[in-house]
Amino acid sequence: MEIARAFGAKGFTVAMIARNAAKLDALASDLHAEGIQAAGFVGDLYKPETITAAFTSVKERYGAIDVLEFSPVDQSLDAAGLRNWTLNLHNELKPHNIYVAHLTISAWIGAGHPDAAPDVIARAYTDLYETRTEPEPHYIALDDAQS
Structure with a gap:
């Protein structure tokens, strides 16, 4: 979340991808409260088609992606x-x-x-x-x- 804040504070729009829609909505709401434009998109690394769909949605909504930060939490990676x-x-x-x-x-x-x-x-x-x-x-x- 701090990485999203840091880039948002520099004027970037933040698009977050994760498995849990409710958590994404809460994080986006927190960022909105700080004046950062943000949205969440559901995607699961174990379901590649959902990642493809999430990136397609991000590009349709915001255009080209300028920064991508990938922080997997799964220790099997x-x-x-x-x-x-x-x-x-x-x-x-x-x-x-x-x-x-x-x-x-x-x-x-x-x-x-x-x-x-x-x-x-x-x-x-x-x-x-x-x-x-x-x-x-x-x-x-x-x-x-x-x-």
Whole structure:
């Protein structure tokens, strides 16, 4: 949600895709209350046709997609595979002025370290979008005692 807020605060319209329509509606309502244009679209990674339909709906409603942030919570998705796919995608799309990156986060998010607060980490995403400097940055917010 903080990533949606961070981009919304910069004037982006936020389209969220997830399995739970009620949760999406609540998140969109929260963002609307903050002055951010947002909507939810139902899609389930285990049902690829729903993802296709969700993206079709997003494009019909808002046009081209400028930023895509993908944060799977399913531990069965292979992190190394996702990283490799992202880096290969970056290499293929860079000549077309399309930036793709894989942000590795080493932090106990929300556990007290000032740089591990969700809103601070979300700013790393907007910075990444604006600078487009590297395909694989590593965001670290750990104290020596935590690492």
